[in-house]
Ligand SMILES: [Zn+2]
């Protein structure tokens with residue numbers, strides 16, 4: 001796997017983890033009238049009493065509320081990883097950046113890769 005592929009996979013993984021955490025922490029009763037499904041089946045509700053209010057596309061709840069604020073350290077870490085990869089790659093590719101900065105960006109990206117070995121990205 002190339003460095004760029006590896007970084008892309010890390011970003012995707014963090015985004016997936018964030019999406020899972022967002023869904024898992026949604027309050028069951030949403031202000032719009034939706035009742036969030038708690039069945040652990042992504043395809044179809046297994047009869048938990050979930051319903052959609054009908055005023056927006058399913059899964060796109062406006063102003064969703066959460067049981068637990070999204071402040072866990074893990075979530076912060078995923079967000080920070082995504083932000084760092086995006087920023088450092090821009091730096092690495094920018095023609096305006098000097099050789100020293102480019103080296104620093106590259107070293108930081110390699111550190112991120114070291115923190116996310118391939119086993120974690122499966
Ligand atoms: Zn709704």
Ligand SMILES: [Zn+2]
Nearest residue numbers: 037039045048
């Ligand atoms: Zn359900």
